[in-house]
Amino acid sequence: MINVGILGATGAVGQRFVQMLAGHPWFSLQVLTASERSAGKRYADIVNWRLDVPFPEEIGDLTVSPTTVDAVKECDLVFSALPADVARGIEEEAAAAGVGVCSNASSHRMDPDVPLVIPEVNPDHLGLIDLQHERGRDGFIVTNPNCSTIMLTLALEPLRTFGFSSVQVATLQAISGAGFRGVAGMEIYDNVVPYIGGEEEKMATEPRKIMGSLNGSEIEPAPFTVSACCNRVPVIDGHTLSVWVDIDRPIDEVKEAFRSYAAPFSGLPTQPERSVEYLEQPDRPQPRLDRNRGNGMTVSVGRLREGLRFTALGHNTIRGAAGASVLNAELIYKKKYL
Incomplete structure (x- = not known):
């Protein structure tokens, strides 16, 4: 078993x-970190569990540690759910250790x-881990996208x-993407x-960057532009996207591409049966009905x-956050970087 920890275990993504x-x-979960005021207490005593699934009682007795490198240096791997301004330094220190x-x-x-990895799209970009090692970093940092x-x-x-x-896209993004306290009720x-x-x-x-090409020690960005309104x-829960792409091909041909798409690998525990699933109903996908497909790891189209226009939807705190990092870690393990 690989010993793992979570940096920032009490927030929305940390709980996921x-x-x-x-x-x-x-992976064997050994370390949970949070703020200084929570350090030294049982996780069950300090977490305000807000997910729509039962609290995992086997984790409740873990003692929460402060968010420091010393707390996680015995772990093989840590998952970071920290705010960006806090994450930069602690992630660099952990990788250096x-x-x-x-x-x-x-x-x-x-x-x-x-x-910057989505396993189904650019697994070869994990080769940058070797570059980090060559540059003197004993560990590594791998990120999942927004x-x-x-x-x-x-x-x-x-x-x-x-x-x-x-590519042009308009997003309709769920409030959980802003964290538990991220959007005031009277505002939304x-x-x-x-x-x-x-x-x-x-x-x-x-x-x-994700769809770009890894050429030796650098990634050549993919040759397209994205214009977004968010x-x-x-x-x-569940982010919905209306997407326009300048593809001039018959609709049936494009639809078949969605239907026949399969991930380039298999056997990862968090991997859904279908990473992308095409829905025929004229009024789908919808957040309430489709966000939990593939245990929250499937993107519905x-x-x-x-x-060419279509609608896409996915669960933002699972496929769009914690689940993305866990799937990355599983691919990293399968490729023997741990």
Whole structure:
């Protein structure tokens, strides 16, 4: 078993990590970190469990540690659910100390030698781990993308062979993406907020790195542009995307590409049966009905029309956050980087 820890185990994404790692067949959850005021206490006593699944009682007796390198230096791998401003330093220190870091934070996503990975799309980018080692880092940092970037890029992957140069996307993003206290009730109830700080910039840059080519020691960005408009809507979980792509191919041909798409690997515990699933109903996908497909790890696609236009949806705290990091870690383990 691989001993793992979670940096920032009490927030929305941290709790998803706990849920997904409790009883994991490959990873043994040994360390949970949180703020100084929670350190030294039982996890069950300090966490305000807000997920719609039962609390994993076997984790409740773990003593919470402060968020320091000393707390995790005996782990083989840590999962980071820290805010970006806190994550940068602690993740670098952990990697320097020989610990593998799978991060959900944005701090290192665009670093030239850090892989920004969606396993179904760019598993070869894990080769940058070797470059980190050559540059003197005993451990490594691997990141997963922004939640909406993951939904968009996975939906684009089956279309890669058609070629495209322009992607436009409008997002309808769930409030859980802002954390438990991220959006005040009076701000979001009966409302749509047409701004999410930094989100549109991430969507413009991250897909090009993910779908780019690893040429030796650097990634050459993919040759397309992304124009995004991001909106916060009063949905608890599940980000919905309306996507336009400049592909001029028959609709039936594009639909078949979605239907026949299969991941380039198998056998990872968190991997869904279908990473991308095409839905035929004219009014799908919908967050409440489709966000939990594949245990929250499937991206649903539907409403394919001339243009080329379609709708995509995924669970933002599972496929778009904790589940993405866990799947990355499973691929890292399978490729023998641990």
